[in-house]
Amino acid sequence: MSELTRERGLRLLREMLRIRRFEERCAELYQAEKIRGFLHLYIGEEAIAAGVMPELGPDDAVVATYREHGHALARGVAMNAVMAEMYGKWEGASRGRGGSMHIFDAATRFYGGNAIVGGGLPLAVGLALADALQQRPRVTACFFGDGAVAEGEFHESLNLAALWKLPVLFLCENNLYAMGTALERAQSQVDLVAKAASYALPAARVDGMDVVDVGDATRSAVAAIRRGEGPRFVELATYRFRAHSMFDAELYRTKAEVATWRARDPIALLRQRLDLGEAATAALDAEVVGEVDAAVAFAEAGSWEPVERLTTDVYARRPP
Amino acid sequence: MKTTYRECVRQALREALLRDPRVFLMGEDVGRYGGCYACSKGLLDELGPERVRDTPLSESAFVGAGIGAALGGMRPIVEIMTCNFSLLALDQILNNAATLRHMSGGQFEVPVVIRMATGAGRQLAAQHSHSLEGWYAHIPGLRVVAPGTLEDARGMLPTALADPDPVLIFENALLYNLAGELSEGAGAVDIDHACVRRPGRDVSLVTYGGSLPKTLAAAELLAAEGISAEVLDLRVLRPLDGAAILATVDKTKRLVVVDEGWRSVSLAAEIVARVAEEGFFSLDAPPVRVCSEEVPIPYPKHLEDAALPQVPKIVRAARQVLHG
Numbered sequence: 301m302s303e304l305t306r307e308r309g310l311r312l313l314r315e316m317l318r319i320r321r322f323e324e325r326c327a328e329l330y331q332a333e334k335i336r337g338f339l340h341l342y343i344g345e346e347a348i349a350a351g352v353m354p355e356l357g358p359d360d361a362v363v364a365t366y367r368e369h370g371h372a373l374a375r376g377v378a379m380n381a382v383m384a385e386m387y388g389k390w391e392g393a394s395r396g397r398g399g400s401m402h403i404f405d406a407a408t409r410f411y412g413g414n415a416i417v418g419g420g421l422p423l424a425v426g427l428a429l430a431d432a433l434q435q436r437p438r439v440t441a442c443f444f445g446d447g448a449v450a451e452g453e454f455h456e457s458l459n460l461a462a463l464w465k466l467p468v469l470f471l472c473e474n475n476l477y478a479m480g481t482a483l484e485r486a487q488s489q490v491d492l493v494a495k496a497a498s499y500a501l502p503a504a505r506v507d508g509m510d511v512v513d514v515g516d517a518t519r520s521a522v523a524a525i526r527r528g529e530g531p532r533f534v535e536l537a538t539y540r541f542r543a544h545s546m547f548d549a550e551l552y553r554t555k556a557e558v559a560t561w562r563a564r565d566p567i568a569l570l571r572q573r574l575d576l577g578e579a580a581t582a583a584l585d586a587e588v589v590g591e592v593d594a595a596v597a598f599a600e601a602g603s604w605e606p607v608e609r610l611t612t613d614v615y616a617r618r619p620p
Numbered sequence: 621m622k623t624t625y626r627e628c629v630r631q632a633l634r635e636a637l638l639r640d641p642r643v644f645l646m647g648e649d650v651g652r653y654g655g656c657y658a659c660s661k662g663l664l665d666e667l668g669p670e671r672v673r674d675t676p677l678s679e680s681a682f683v684g685a686g687i688g689a690a691l692g693g694m695r696p697i698v699e700i701m702t703c704n705f706s707l708l709a710l711d712q713i714l715n716n717a718a719t720l721r722h723m724s725g726g727q728f729e730v731p732v733v734i735r736m737a738t739g740a741g742r743q744l745a746a747q748h749s750h751s752l753e754g755w756y757a758h759i760p761g762l763r764v765v766a767p768g769t770l771e772d773a774r775g776m777l778p779t780a781l782a783d784p785d786p787v788l789i790f791e792n793a794l795l796y797n798l799a800g801e802l803s804e805g806a807g808a809v810d811i812d813h814a815c816v817r818r819p820g821r822d823v824s825l826v827t828y829g830g831s832l833p834k835t836l837a838a839a840e841l842l843a844a845e846g847i848s849a850e851v852l853d854l855r856v857l858r859p860l861d862g863a864a865i866l867a868t869v870d871k872t873k874r875l876v877v878v879d880e881g882w883r884s885v886s887l888a889a890e891i892v893a894r895v896a897e898e899g900f901f902s903l904d905a906p907p908v909r910v911c912s913e914e915v916p917i918p919y920p921k922h923l924e925d926a927a928l929p930q931v932p933k934i935v936r937a938a939r940q941v942l943h944g
């Protein structure tokens with residue numbers, strides 16, 4: 301394990317806090333009916349996005365799921381643009397067309413925001429294929445949940461990437477549930493590392509609540525992929541603290557189980573380790589809340605795309 | 621008795637499971653979670669995990685397994701959370717369920733029932749807002765039904781289960797909360813015929829599923845303007861009840877089709893084509909279609925509303941076929 305400098309620790313903590321406070325505000329805005337549709341919170345899992353993203357370069361690509369606010373923020377998509385997207389405003393990252401589940405950003409090579417479970421994996425393989433064919437030393441980081449492992453697209457994609465030695469980093473966020481279905485009720489083999497390894501690519505499991513471990517594991521995987529060694533699979537053991545979406549009575553898990561995991565809150569763990577002191581902690585919190593406030597103000601001030609533009613962005617050339 | 625569409629679906633499932641040991645329900649989160657639209661709430665506790673089977677996120681595998689189990693003598697009810705995810709199982713539905721009877725020269729049959737939610741209107745954005753029933757209605761070998769009323773939500777399932785061929789049931793997600801009266805003895809209904817939900821003289825509004833309540837509301841507004849609209853609920857999208865469509869057009873001489881599917885190359889297009897082919901001389905005016913705009917469904921409410929058929933659009937379309 302690499303030594304944790306105060307500077308790196310602070311950077312990781314700030315990133316996790318940005319995601320946490322952003323999403324807490326989103327939950328409130330959902331109650332206030334400013335945000336509509338489905339809203340899937342990442343709270344509890346922040347160490348993954350915050351740990352992975354600093355290890356990617358600006359030319360690398362990211363493919364994520366419908367639980368992707370954290371990934372977008374950590375990747376560097378402006379919080380203003382993400383919040384405006386949550387509102388459906390024209391100033392949003394996807395011009396409002398996508399909403400919570402479909403954040404896209406070409407500038408940071410952030411390829412969404414996919415709401416079909418498993419749907420992002422083949423895309424990631426293709427992005428990596430394009431890089432391989434053009435001899436670009438880029439990596440595509442592909443996030444997906446434990447539920448996606450049951451889809452054919454997971455198996456087909458891992459096989460193809462390994463077969464063709466493509467530069468994909470497969471990042472499985474194993475939060476133990478796919479909606480209400482626990483992993484052991486969905487998988488005959490619950491050892492996801494063993495499953496991935498059967499496609500002959502190096503696979504490892506990491507504590508997804510430890511942002512430093514996540515970062516270190518990502519760093520070595522990315523280095524190997526960039527050296528041309530082909531794809532890697534990393535399972536990140538994590539837990540979502542909130543419901544699957546805003547319509548979930550959580551009948552499938554016990555309060556005690558949730559409490560056990562909350563005791564390993566990735567933000568609290570890092571705070572403990574850094575021992576920042578009260579003044580520095582308060583300053584950081586204030587800074588992050590300020591950014592969230594500003595993002596809400598930005599979204600509130602945003603505009604609604606005129607209805608006359610309804611059928612734009614369906615084709616490059618607007619059909620007659 | 622007062623009830624809801626959701627409860628009708630649940631009662632139909634429960635009754636089917638209790639009545640026939642060959643019937644089982646399978647799909648994502650149908651058991652412990654109670655169904656993503658709560659249509660199977662309580663059924664796991666009552667009937668156990670053999671009969672109410674949670675599946676992994678493996679649409680192709682569990683839909684295919686339902687088809688296989690039907691071949692093997694069972695009467696599976698397969699639930700796909702929404703039609704958006706049915707695309708992962710499209711190969712099984714199209715290349716196996718719909719073809720096995722024919723390819724085997726009639727030796728085998730696939731009495732499977734596949735239920736799925738469909739439709740937009742809840743700001744869920746493009747990937748969660750498709751209306752794909754028209755696509756499935758394109759496929760010979762399938763029967764495709766779209767319950768738009770409490771009676772049909774309650775009664776189409778048992779008839780579908782009795783059918784020796786694969787039946788797809790499309791439940792528009794906006795209908796689950798529909799509340800109303802259902803008679804105590806409500807039970808199986810036919811899955812062959814369209815049904816006139818409101819008789820009228822001046823114009824025929826042909827629709828189905830989630831667009832039915834909107835179309836009935838439009839007919840009410842039209843009545844206030846002195847326009848008598850007849851509302852035909854297709855109920856069955858394949859095979860289409862062509863006779864009922866021709867009969868209503870023959871009566872009113874004017875046709876508006878309301879369909880949440882996209883307009884081009886659509887179910888609505890098929891209906892207009894049939895009338896053009898077989899009822900051309902009944903028509904006093906060109907037919908009009910009220911469909912979804914040619915755009916993936918956008919997230920913001922004002923754009924989503926603009927993309928979908930709405931009551932004012934239906935009213936305008938009816939005026940247009942009447943007054944030009």
Ligand SMILES: Cc1ncc(C[n+]2csc(CCOP(=O)(O)OP(=O)(O)O)c2C)c(N)n1
Pocket residue numbers: 367415416417418444445446447448449473475477478479544648677679701705708
């Ligand atoms: C193909 C497909 N099937 C079903 C769904 C409905 N659905 C949305 S999220 C989800 C659970 C996915 O679980 P997992 O992959 O573990 O990700 P998590 O939500 O836990 O982050 C389901 C079943 C979907 N979006 N896509």
Ligand SMILES: [Mg+2]
Pocket residue numbers: 445446447473474475476477478479
């Ligand atoms: Mg999960």
